[in-house]
Amino acid sequence: MRSRRKFLKLMALATAASVAPAVVPRRARAATRPTRRPGPAPKSEPARSATLEAEIAKQKKATADQLALIRKFELPTGSEMAFAFQPMLPARRRAPAVARPAAKRTTR
Numbered sequence: 250m251r252s253r254r255k256f257l258k259l260m261a262l263a264t265a266a267s268v269a270p271a272v273v274p275r276r277a278r279a280a281t282r283p284t285r286r287p288g289p290a291p292k293s294e295p296a297r298s299a300t301l302e303a304e305i306a307k308q309k310k311a312t313a314d315q316l317a318l319i320r321k322f323e324l325p326t327g328s329e330m331a332f333a334f335q336p337m338l339p340a341r342r343r344a345p346a347v348a349r350p351a352a353k354r355t356t357r
Contacts, residue, residue, distance in 0.1 A: 297305075
């Protein structure tokens with residue numbers, strides 16, 4: 250938030266919005282609700298072909314085999330870590346280079 254005033258205004262609006270449904274009588278809410286018209290039935294997805302199902306099963310099996318191999322691998326006790334995450338400092342933005350006027354030379 251940019252200012253305390255905006256924050257307090259937002260909090261007041263949120264509080265009023267949460268209290269408003271409890272204050273409005275049910276009959277008034279029911280009268281203002283629009284009636285829904287039944288729309289067309291949702292379209293079902295087209296059936297997958299046998300080749301597509303076979304490819305999906307093949308990929309699931311390959312993924313499961315790879316995970317089993319990774320989980321089965323044992324690291325020797327006391328081995329070093331492969332890597333350690335070290336966050337980088339954000340790059341500082343520099344102002345665009347401005348051409349400086351050449352210094353005046355004085356001759357003697």
